[in-house]
Amino acid sequence: MVNEESKAFRARLISINDNTVIMDVLNGELSNADQLVFCSSGETFRVIGLDTNVGSMSAGMDSPVAVQIVAQVDAELGGSLSANVAAKVGEIIARSDHRPDYVDQFEAEILWMSDQKMLPGRRYSLSCAGQTVVASITKLKYRVEQSNGRHTAANSISKDETFIGNLSLSHSIAFDPMSSGLETSTFELKSSDSKTLARGQIRHGLRRASNIHWQAITVDKTARSRLKNQTPKIVWLTGLSASGKSTIANILEKKLLEMGRHAYLLDGDNVRHGLNKDLGFTDADRVENIRRIAETSKLMLDAGLIVIASFISPFEAERRMARSLFEEGEFIEVHVNASLAVCEQRDPKGLYKKVRQGVIQNFTGFDSPYDKPENPEIKIESETVPAEEAASKIIDYLFAHE
Secondary structure (H helix, E strand, O other), X not given: OOOHHHHOOEEEEEEEEOOEEEEEEEEOEEEOOOEEEEOOOOOEEEEEEEOOOOOEEXXXXXXXXXXXXXXXXXXXXXXXXXXXXXXXXOOEEEEOOOOOEEEEEEEEEEEEOOOOOOOOOOEEEEEEOOEEEEEEEEEEEEEEOOOOOOEEOOOOOOOXXXXXXXXXXXXEEEEOOHHHOOXXXXXXXXXXXXXXXXXXXXEEEOOOOOOOOOOOXXXXXXXXXXXXXXXXXXXXXXXXXXXXHHHHHHHHHHHHHHOOOOEEEEEHHHHOOOOOOOOOOOHHHHHHHHHHHHHHHHHHXXXXXXXXXXXXXXXXXXXXXXXXXXXXXXXXXXXXXXXXXXXXXXXXXXHHHHHHOOOOOOOEOOXXXXXXXXXXXXXXXXXOOOHHHHHHHHHHHHHHOO
């Protein structure tokens, strides 16, 4: 069997200037006359000179890792290299006759290294040979026992456990299978604060249906908003059960409609009767619940609406994910704050009573955590601020930021 690392060339693009490409060599050896390819665009170029005193350059040499080469675009393209390619800094360059895979889904073997729970559907930052994308683990297939390599069924993963899972990426990256031994076959998963949560090796790519493409649409968000004569926003109310979210959200929608604004309320309980009726209240189900709501909210905002989303949404990671779907200034986080004691005293639906009786499990504030927002756009102290006043405060903020 031929060692992939001995014949594969992998490099990471640093910059392009006219007919000069500067790159970091990750694996393999580069020589004059080699034909290379930018993996994302598929555009090729040929090496006609190396900025070095030797005839070739390889990973691990004593010379600088940043290698400058002089290259020219295939003759039929003409002009300078930088004028003809759409390469991005950090993307992978390979020898054109030995390219890595390039897809947005793959199966991997992952070592979980964090005390933080591994939750399928949660978004993480994935780094592979300098390529950085947003990734989520879409399927936990099985755990791999360290002692004997045996595969066992698993619903959750703890620190220092290895598992096999499927990952979905925000966009495609270049990678090689773990059997290759190349740098492009390994990756790290990190949290939003850049803490390493896991390391993995890619087993193989998972290809989506090739007949699915993004359809260009002439009418856009701006046109729909102009027709409604308003600036679309997402008003995301978060807080404990019985903190007053639904009451405030209901009054807010009513006030907006009375003012001639086009608004729509997505309420946590109501959505679970339809769109999310298949979900329970485990941490993983809560992650998926918010993912679906965030995507639905994005579609409604694209229609030009003011969307009011009233959900406990207990995890900071998922609220951050929801915010990331929208442009700057479109997402308004409203923390409806009330102590657990006050919420339990209110208990309009009798949920806290059932929790105390042991009827309800995974209840936020008791056996499931709530991450308080650190920097919400608006904070409502619902123990002292009436719902009408709270709704008016939100409207004032909306109009001040149109």
